[in-house]
Amino acid sequence: MNHVEKEKTVVTLTKHPKKVLFFYRDDCPDCQAIFHQIYWHNAISHNIVLINMNQPQNRHYIQKYQLTSVPTLIHGKQRYSGTNQQRIKQIVGD
Numbered sequence: 001m002n003h004v005e006k007e008k009t010v011v012t013l014t015k016h017p018k019k020v021l022f023f024y025r026d027d028c029p030d031c032q033a034i035f036h037q038i039y040w041h042n043a044i045s046h047n048i049v050l051i052n053m054n055q056p057q058n059r060h061y062i063q064k065y066q067l068t069s070v071p072t073l074i075h076g077k078q079r080y081s082g083t084n085q086q087r088i089k090q091i092v093g094d
Contacts, residue, residue, distance in 0.1 A: 008055035020048045020075040030083050031071045
């Protein structure tokens with residue numbers, strides 16, 4: 001899981017129109033605190049796109065999605081920035 005968290009994959013979101021977008025940085029303590037929850041949820045449901053903002057080629061999403069902080073989850077019109085487990089579950093679906 002740590003390997004996945006540190007990956008700096010360039011993400012193309014046009015391939016994932018219906019998925020939950022998880023914007024994070026691998027050096028962000030709040031992101032690290034919830035990463036395992038997001039990771040394991042995605043291992044089962046495959047409905048989350050992990051986007052590491054430490055990858056320079058992913059940074060254009062900052063403007064596109066008006067990101068002001070990480071971790072941020074976006075699913076359709078729902079949006080949440082923070083580490084509240086209940087809010088995260090509401091967005092990723094239980």
